[in-house]
Amino acid sequence: MGAEEEKVQEKEKPSLAQNPISPAQFLAWKRRKDADASARRDEEARKRAEDIATGAVQMNGRELFLHEPWVFDNSRY
DSSP states (O other): OHHHHHHHHHHHSOOOOOOOOOHHHHHHHHHHHHHHHHHHHHHHHHHHHHHHHHTSSOOOHHHHHHHOGGGGOGGGO
């Protein structure tokens, strides 16, 4: 009974056919993936800056500190 169950489980398992790739193929894929991520991140940052400039969204603390550091100047008090 145990051996038969193992054979059934072996047949039901999805076969994981591996597709070997060369290091050059991997590096090309990685560069393309990193370039896409960088472009997406740059586009989001540009849109965020544009929205802040138009007043559509509020700045978070870091953005406020970078754009208007005088707000955090404690020497006035």
